[in-house]
Amino acid sequence: MDYINNFLLLLDSYLGSAVYFPFILLGVGLFFTLYLGFPQIRFFKHAWKVVTGKFDRKGAKGDTSHFQALSTALSGTVGTGNIGGVALAIFLGGPAALFWMWITAFLGMTTKFVEVTLSHKYRVQTEDGTMAGGPMYYMDRRLNMKWLAVIFAVATIISSFGTGNMPQINNIAQSMEMSFGIDRMLTGGVLAVLLAMVIIGGIHRIAAVTSKIVPIMGLLYIIGALSVILYNFDQIGPSFAAIFSDALTGSAATGGFLGATFAYAFNRGVNRGLFSNEAGQGSAPIAHASARTDEPVSEGMVSILEPFIDTIVICTLTGLVILSSGVWSEKHENIFSRTDLEVVSGQYDDQTDADRQALYHYLNSTDQNSIEKxxxxxxxxxxxxxxxxxxxxxxxxxxxDVKFIVAGEDPYSGTLRVENGQILKEDITIIGDSLVHSAALTSLAFSQGYFGANGEYIVPISLLLFAFSTAIAWSYYGDRAVVYLVGQRGVMPYRILYVSGFFVASFADTTLVWTMSYVAIVLMTLPNLLGIILLRREMKDTVKTYWRHFDAEQAKKKTD
Structure with a gap:
């Protein structure tokens, strides 16, 4: 298993973690933003009117309303990335990482507009009468690149487990156990039953459930976030100043945070931005393809709102909670994770300028690094x-204040062997004060507001709703990919496997699944970006045709 995991990590180093990937992702978004004349700004107001059903037509083909399609797509993107992903980006890259998440979202609004429009345009009606769409259909039906469509569909199925299923329930179960003492297997069992009840009902039940969960979870999270931001009102200005001032230089050291280079902040921000809103990945177009409309562009406009709500609104709230509370640069007592722990030669004090500089170069892998494992x-x-x-x-x-513990609570005495920075003894718990990241950091930040210590419970509850709704949405993405590959007969076996994996992951190690998802996400994204670039002229013509028909229709209504 370690060999497979290491091989996948090596593969990822040439794909999603490679230097070129963020530039391709942002480059495609920037190209279409300029090519289509900033549609994320020009069409923003119109998109809100479309999603409310103002321009709906009777008899249009589809399974869901515009709002339900948006809710399903949002439930797939609003998840652990908004809670733990933002915290991880700030932990790694400092406040500057949030700036690059915004840029990714702004350009991603256009990317999503393009991918959803084209996918909706080439959707098909399946054997059971429901609609099926997504990048694999325009790759196959329009580009005649079935091989590329197959790669995308297989990657979608893998991602449904590696992005939307196993890591989500694993995070939920961990959070429920830490916050409320609920056994992981119990959490997994109950939620697996609920998941089965929802997804077996198909897109109609999925849309009905997500359209109710998304507004509730969004409201709960916003209230909790504002309770912290307003409580630390005097830190809002400095937080924004840090975000913008560090954007092109990297984040400076402060407190326990030892600083991050521009390249590191840029890479972490873009990668976390993609994980958060999935613009360019090609997943959301699968949900939007179900919308009842004969105008693909209208559903593309609805999708413009998705990165805005997901990243520019919700991720910004999370970022401001973390930055204004100050917990991101403070050390807190926690149980050390072996994957985050390393031992370096020499004694260093992060309150000494020379030591801080040396550690900065080491952690950011610069040429001036002088520290050895x-x-x-x-x-x-x-x-x-x-x-x-x-x-x-x-x-x-x-x-x-490091403590070595054995048997749960007994202080350890003896000699520990260290090789290449890693402590070899496995059956030992290490506790101490250090920075924290991911959902644990967000939980700490939520306790620094008007709700006091009780505020941290908002995070596990929000995580439960966010992550569970993500699992629901990704089950639909996966089963549409299965329909494309093998037809309707493969859907039920896939759903059974999906629910089973969901239960097992609540108490199992999902490291390998996460690593697989890193590769699968890029194997979805790169083919999708290639496809929409090849169809750039058709996209522009489709948008022009939409507005010509829309203007003619509105003029006719005025004369009638």
Whole structure:
């Protein structure tokens, strides 16, 4: 399993984590923004009118309303990325990462407009009478590139498990256990039954459920976020100043945060932005293809609202909660994760300028790095390390007040072997003060508002709703990909496997699944971006035709 995981990580280093990927993603969005004349601005007001049903026509083909299609797509994107993803981006890249999430979302509004329009245009009606669409259909029916469509569809199925299924329930189960003491298997079992009840009903039930969950979870989260932001009102200005001032230079060191280069902040912001709103990935067009309309452009306009709501509104609220509360640069007691822990040679103090600079270069892999990973031993007496020839780094910060525990609560005494920065003894728990990240950081931030310590419970409850709705939406994406590959007969076996994987992942290690999803996301995104670039002229002509028909129709209504 480790070999497979390492191979996938190597593959990802040439795909999603490669230097070129953010530039391709943003480049396509920028190209269409200029090519179509900033549709995310010009069509924004019109999009709100479309989603309310103002221009609906009777008898139009489709399974869901514009609002239900938007809700289903939003439920697929508004998830752990909005809660833990923003926190991870800020943890890695500092406030500047949020700026690049905004840029990704702004350009992504156009990318999503294009991919949804083209996918809706080439959708088909399946054997059971429902609609099926997505990039695989325009790749096949318009570009005659069935091989590319197959790659996209297979990647979609893998991503349905690696993005929308297993990591979501794993995060829910962890959060429920940590916050309320609920056994992971119990959480997984109950939610797996609920998931089965929803997805077996198909798109009609999925749309009905998500159209109710999305507004409720959005309102709950916004109230909780505002309770922190308004409580720390005096920090709103400095937070925005840090976001913009660091955007082109990288984030400076502050508190326990040791700083991040521009390249690091840029890469983390763009990658987290894609994970958050999925613009360019080609997933949301599958949901929007179900909308009742004979005008593909109208549904494309609805999708413009998606990155705006998901990233520019919800992710910004999360970012301001984290930055204004100040917890992102503070050290907190936590149980150290082995994947975030490393030991380096020499003793370093993050309150000393020279040491901070050395650690900055080490963590950001610059050419000026002079720090080496430690190989040797750590002597521990009554739970505390006693030698000083090394420094423990956890979560990209210098660990303090470190304690080594065995058997759950007994202080460890003895000698620990360290090789290449890694402590070899596995059956030992390490506790100390360090930076925290992901959903744990967001939980801490939510406790710094008017609700006090009770505010942190907003995060697990929101995570439950966000992540569960994401699992619902991605089940639909996966089963549409299955329909494309093998037809309707493959849908029920897929749904059974999907629910089973959902349950197992509530208590199993999903590291390999996450790694698979890194690769699968890019195998969806790159073919989709290639496809919409090849259809750029058709996209422009389709938009012109839409407005010509729309203007003629409005003029006729005025004369009648």
């Amino acid at each position: 430690y190989t040797g031993t750590i002597v521990v007496e009554n739970g505390e390390p006693v030698s000083d020839s090394y420094t423990l780094l956890h979560a990209r910060s210098v660990a303090e």
